[in-house]
Amino acid sequence: MRKKEKHLVSSNPFKTMIQLNKISFIGLLCAISVLLFSCDEATVSSNTDIKSVELDSTKTNLVNIAGKLFSIPSPIQTAILIKKSGAAYNREALNNPVNSSNYSTKNLRALNLGVFGTDMAYASLYDDNQQSLRHFKAIENLADELAIKGALSPSLFKRLGSNVGNADSLLLLSGKFYESADQYLKENERYDLASLILAGGWVEATYLTALAANSGSSDARKRLAEQQKSIGTLCELLRSTGDDSIKSGSTLMQLDSLNGIYREVKSAYTYRKPETNAERKITVITSESSFDLTDEQLAEITARINRIRASITQ
Amino acid sequence: MNSLQKLLQELIELEHPLRNRAMNKATHIFIFLVFSVLCKASFAQCDSTASYANQYMHKNFVSDGQSYRALLFDDQVAEFSTTFYAGSTYRIVSFAGLEKEQLQFTLYDQEGNALFSNKDYQNSTYWDFKFNSTIEGRIEAKLDLAKQKSGCAVLLIGFER
Numbered sequence: 001m002r003k004k005e006k007h008l009v010s011s012n013p014f015k016t017m018i019q020l021n022k023i024s025f026i027g028l029l030c031a032i033s034v035l036l037f038s039c040d041e042a043t044v045s046s047n048t049d050i051k052s053v054e055l056d057s058t059k060t061n062l063v064n065i066a067g068k069l070f071s072i073p074s075p076i077q078t079a080i081l082i083k084k085s086g087a088a089y090n091r092e093a094l095n096n097p098v099n100s101s102n103y104s105t106k107n108l109r110a111l112n113l114g115v116f117g118t119d120m121a122y123a124s125l126y127d128d129n130q131q132s133l134r135h136f137k138a139i140e141n142l143a144d145e146l147a148i149k150g151a152l153s154p155s156l157f158k159r160l161g162s163n164v165g166n167a168d169s170l171l172l173l174s175g176k177f178y179e180s181a182d183q184y185l186k187e188n189e190r191y192d193l194a195s196l197i198l199a200g201g202w203v204e205a206t207y208l209t210a211l212a213a214n215s216g217s218s219d220a221r222k223r224l225a226e227q228q229k230s231i232g233t234l235c236e237l238l239r240s241t242g243d244d245s246i247k248s249g250s251t252l253m254q255l256d257s258l259n260g261i262y263r264e265v266k267s268a269y270t271y272r273k274p275e276t277n278a279e280r281k282i283t284v285i286t287s288e289s290s291f292d293l294t295d296e297q298l299a300e301i302t303a304r305i306n307r308i309r310a311s312i313t314q
Numbered sequence: 315m316n317s318l319q320k321l322l323q324e325l326i327e328l329e330h331p332l333r334n335r336a337m338n339k340a341t342h343i344f345i346f347l348v349f350s351v352l353c354k355a356s357f358a359q360c361d362s363t364a365s366y367a368n369q370y371m372h373k374n375f376v377s378d379g380q381s382y383r384a385l386l387f388d389d390q391v392a393e394f395s396t397t398f399y400a401g402s403t404y405r406i407v408s409f410a411g412l413e414k415e416q417l418q419f420t421l422y423d424q425e426g427n428a429l430f431s432n433k434d435y436q437n438s439t440y441w442d443f444k445f446n447s448t449i450e451g452r453i454e455a456k457l458d459l460a461k462q463k464s465g466c467a468v469l470l471i472g473f474e475r
Contacts, residue, residue, distance in 0.1 A: 081399070
């Protein structure tokens with residue numbers, strides 16, 4: 001190899017010059033591109049006359065943030081609602097952290113990483129510190145097995161571990177943990193894992209909501225009905241990963257079936273002008289929406305979410 | 315980035331009478347290295363932007379656990395939809411580049427009615443939203459072209475505990 005290069009340089013100076021010119025030209029192009037990128041942050045004069053750009057999606061180029069058009073509501077938020085609704089704590093309902101070593105495929109590991117995240121937030125909100133710690137360990141194990149633990153901030157894991165027992169800090173940190181994981185996976189184009197973690201978190205949160213709804217919580221029942229849009233989004237998200245094992249897997253098939261039930265839930269929406277307080281930088285959205293979840297639909301949704309959840313965790 | 319990649323690919327594929335394997339290999343290695351640097355630079359840029367944006371996410375707000383980032387050029391619009399739950403207060407932080415008030419965002423409801431635009435409030439870097447009812451929202455974000463022509467756009471959504 002070295003020999004060839006030596007020959008290349010010494011045998012024909014003209015040839016070498018042309019080759020070096022070509023390299024230089026490409027180098028120049030790259031240098032220009034680097035300069036262009038480094039100029040991204042540069043601001044232009046604020047005095048420049050700028051034409052107004054309408055926020056009309058039909059006239060502009062649309063870019064999906066992180067390659068996904070929709071986002072899934074946080075399972076931590078659902079856990080907070082369950083607590084607020086007055087529903088009693090149900091430790092038995094949670095996935096046993098011991099199971100974390102039983103999941104042998106990457107899909108099951110990612111799904112259960114989401115499941116345990118919801119469980120940790122739920123246990124933590126009800127001040128079950130011992131259980132939170134066990135769920136934290138399960139999350140750590142699964143992140144390790146999925147080879148994403150090393151990519152996440154070690155200090156974040158450390159802080160998560162040391163804050164078990166402090167519900168407020170734990171919620172903040174677990175939000176950060178899932179955000180970091182989501183970011184890392186998307187940057188590395190692991191949309192399959194990112195979507196499965198979200199799906200697992202959603203299934204567990206919906207399962208816990210259904211339990212609370214069936215024990216008489218009207219808030220939980222309302223929240224369960226409000227998942228109508230999220231379930232459609234979730235199916236779309238999983239389908240868009242391009243991973244055949246997800247697209248043809250039983251989880252997506254079962255979620256599609258659940259989506260079918262949700263589509264039958266009647267909903268209504270009325271727009272009302274929002275109220276903005278500029279000084280406090282807050283806008284109150286006063287528009288109203290309603291969902292009419294019948295007893296039969298509640299029973300059907302509960303049965304299906306139980307089956308989906310069982311197929312993920314067992 | 316894609317057009318640059320295409321141009322470089324075309325250059326590589328150019329039939330030159332003096333082309334040889336050594337040259338080809340050197341070029342490929344060089345291009346690979348430059349692209350590695352470029353990719354790293356764009357991610358690093360987004361990381362810096364995200365760090366700045368995080369300063370505006372008050373500790374009372376919990377991240378929704380998702381990362382919303384996009385490299386925007388000119389009038390490109392980043393768009394996503396999410397559910398905002400009744401009785402909750404959310405904070406949306408929008409940041410582009412390394413200076414505040416460079417990103418404009420508008421929140422629409424499920425019928426396409428504009429509920430809020432930070433453009434009306436000097437591109438305010440953050441804004442809080444209280445939802446009386448559960449709403450399917452859609453957010454569109456774009457650069458304020460008077461201030462920035464391209465850059466990494468970061469949106470953060472947090473809900474109040």
